[in-house]
Amino acid sequence: MLFNKHMLKYYLKYSWLYILGIAALVAVDYVQTWIPDYLGEITDIIKEQPSDAASQMQRILIMIFVVAIVMFAGRMLWRFTLFNASGRVEGNLRHEMFLKSEKLSQKYYHENKVGSIMSWFTTDLETIEEYAGFGVVTIVDAFFLGTIVIVKMVQLDWALAIVAFIPMILIIIWGFLIEKFMSKLWLERQNNYDELYDFSQENFTGIRVIKAFVKETANLHAFAKIAKKNQMKNVSFARVSVIFDVLIELIIAAIAAMLLGFGGYAVYHSVIGQNMVLFGHEVTLGAGGLVAFIALFDSLIWPMIAMGQIVSMRSRAKASLKRVSQFLDAEEDIKNPVNAHVLENVSGKITFNHFSFSYPDAPVEVKSLEDVTFEINAGETIGIVGKIGCGKTTLVNSLLRLYNVEKGSILIDGHDIMECDITSLRNAIAYVPQDNFLFSDKIYNNIAFSDRKKDPVAIQNAAIFADVHDNIAAFKQGYDTVSGERGVTLSGGQKQRISIARAYIKESPIMIMDDSVSAVDVKTEETILKNIREKRKGKTTIVIASRVSTVSKLNRILVLNDGKVEAFDTPENLLKVSPTYQRMVYLQELEKEVEGGAN
């Protein structure tokens, strides 16, 4: 079996299914080996024709019938229990992996592509499931059936049995030697599979860009290259596996031929009274004994083939379990501290204290944020502006603790967020991300994402807040319209506003809008800002904007420049003290003039 800490707990959890299944399998194996004895007896009865032949035959036939019934019931039972157990082990592992996936930080998802993670969730888990079910059957069969048959063969004639066993021992040794090599081949194949998954996933996501740039053919060539590599890895694994299987079958056929030869020769010599000597031992096997011996060897064929299958199956499962375990053991770098402070009744005061931040994969000298210090009062609505890439998103991601605070500190209501319970922290913040991701679900469910129990009136109010209610009402299926991949394609502005509604409905003391009105017209933007002023009165709101006009009516605006705070002041004062703000205003005026001229 395949043991490591992740598997062991599920083997233990479903031990009753395994014990029942293995017991049924052993029972089937045991009674199955009675058949060769009966065949031997039948041969001797036919040959010697004793006076009670009819009653002996009747007894044997009844016993064969009983064996058939036990085998039928036993096979049903082990199939049901062992395959049930392996399915449950797989299901539990998948569940554990899903839980883990939710605990892993942004850093992990930067380092590992979605395609690779998907293949761990699919093909690797299937390989493990195969081994936890069929693999167990094969091992138990090979071990118990093999042992019982071997004992019986030795009892019949140990010298003849040795003839059969020597090649078998060679198969076992060879199997162990080849397993490591096959495991390496499988690992390579699976890693290549990741590449294939990653490529396909990116291709499907970026299909519009590919089409717009007429890159279908180039992409097809790139795909064919990766697919070919994958095919070669598959072929390499299959080649080794097939050679191994064929050689086992060849060895089996050779042993059968040898047994028939030696056995037939030995029976002939015992009939003429000159017993054959093998390994210094006189072979006294009669015709019935030989038939039983050959039939026993026949029962040994499956355990021997099974050994070959175990090697291949185990090597695959070991490689797959290694990948799954690496995922399950991945470090969770965003964790709750010991004695975490649970944020309650948050007023919304936010303090950044000499906070600096570099992305894990960025060169050490490149800081996305440097020595950032400012304070937002509880209930205040502020704007954040700055050039592209100046660190606006990084700032709010840090507040959400999507990354750890390593230099400086961030406080909410005076509590260091590194000491706060992460769930309570994130519950206190409603976030509208820049990419406006929506789930492939009804618009209704997307808005109610934070609380599925929200009533239709609350959903509608949130949509009115985001000025998207009229758009939704105009859809044929209204709030039941499915957004995302499988549903209608919403416009960028509609997606932005549905994301705003989703955040607003949380009624959190802090709301962050990351460039969330960039795709709406000026009138809609004004409506949303007016709604923020009215409906979020007394609650903290941060509006990140790429246009100065979005934030120019707010009381205070934070201006970032190359990751540093350039100024944090009223729009009037910023015009005097902040070169970045002055330039943004100047560019906006210029834009207006150009537009006016064009009209």
Ligand SMILES: Nc1ncnc2c1ncn2[C@@H]1O[C@H](COP(=O)(O)OP(=O)(O)OP(=O)(O)O)[C@@H](O)[C@H]1O
């Ligand atoms: N995951 C990441 N890994 C490494 N560097 C990153 C990562 N995300 C952002 N950066 C870098 O950090 C800096 C700040 O990025 P950020 O997204 O915070 O800027 P921004 O002001 O929000 O930009 P925009 O106006 O385009 O939204 C940029 O130089 C960017 O290249």
